[in-house]
Amino acid sequence: MFRRATGLLARPIISSARARTRPFSTDLPATETGDSNFIEAWKKVIPNIDPPKTPLSFMKPRPATPSSIPTKLTVNFVLPYASELASKEVDMIIIPATTGLMGVLPGHVATIAELKPGVMSVHEGNDTTKYFVSSGFAFIHANSFADVIAVEAVPLDHIDQSLVQKGLAEFTQKLSSASTDLEKAEAQIGVDVHSALNAALTG
């Protein structure tokens, strides 16, 4: 009986401690608006099992394109390990697309842009935050929502100049001594990233 009592006491304490430090689930509740075609097709073939959930039901739906151009651009800047900016309202962002630096203002035409290593700056009022992004994609939607997805991004002041120079020298040397195509491609990528880093720090 004593054993059972401790068991009973232990469980509520753990769950309330967890609730205090972190809610049970920080994700949005799964709404029932899934893909209705899928659910119907599922029920026809497999009536006994509940259909699985789909990502659409876990996402907040995006607003439709407004008739007039909004004043602010809503930016989502995500990395695999964090959401740097989540639905932040800013005036302008400049992204390093493969065709060059691209400025995005509210009301920008819908675009899919591939990013190259370079500096992304976020302008909000009078402050500018600059990040060095490794590469990724940027989607600009017609409703003045911008999604920037990068593999890695660091604020510029976290980068060490001397290490950049060293890396650049190392990769240039590797490029000149590379024999196979694969080595050449890897060395070329290293050179590109380091020279972009260099340019970002000096420019």
Place this chain on the structure above:
Amino acid sequence: MAMAALRREGRRFVPLISPQPISAVQSSLISQEQAPLGVRSISTQIVRNRMKSVKNIQKITKAMKMVAASKLRAIQIKAENSRGIWQPFTALLGDNPSVDVKKNVIITVSSDKGLCGGINSTSVKMSKALHKLTSGPEKQSTYVILGEKAKAQLIRDSKNNIELCITELQRNPLNYTQVSVLADDILKNVEYDALRIVFNKFHSVVSFPPTVATVLSPETVERESESGGNLGELDSYEIEGGETKGEILQNLAEFQFSCVMFNAVLENACSEQGARMSAMDSSSRNAGEMLDRLTLTYNRTRQASITTELIEIISGASALKG
């Protein structure tokens, strides 16, 4: 204390008085607690052994629950941070689980270790159901399996449809580089029109519903955007960079796949730890109840044997007297 002395005396008489039950002891050690009639104080030993082993099991499952709770805390942070990464893709390309394509690849994410409740069976059930849903004339669907448990279950009846099996994913802590290499590997080795990733999404410690995330190949995206529907607006997007739209869509599909895989693997790992926590918790509770029942049985048999000893002694004494 007198009782204890009597008990000791009583036990010492047992082997002298009845040699028969001793062989019954050995056989009853093998069988369960079904002590045959006439056996006196032997079954307490069996019950005591069982109690010891059940108590050890309870300690082990309690420890496993604590370990799972601490692992869950660590990986839940990562999983929640990675939730932002698939949303832009769904916002752009929409979610088309009902897309009709010729080559489907079902990627089942499962765990390597067991004792985690029913999550692996749920994933396998969903994968088989998806396989049924997406097969038909001129259509084929194949499996790519991540994790030992799903491999063991799917290899029994779908051995011909399995393309690739990947195990020991969690040997090193999960990170994006590892998952993107894995995604690259998968994309190189399978032909696909649509990839369906089946995993358990982590809602809370007690809720992990199975989820299917669909990634389409660039050709399918082009086809669907031309025919309208969910992807109809894709044409209105201007493409910056790259030589052709096809190249960009190719890169986009690969990137989407690696991002969605990353999130799926993390969510599944969270669900695994959560399921293991609740499985070990109910196991400890069960062991506790079993221990209570065994204690009662132990006390009952102990008291019964004492009573029979007493009765024998007293009846023996009274027989001598009168």
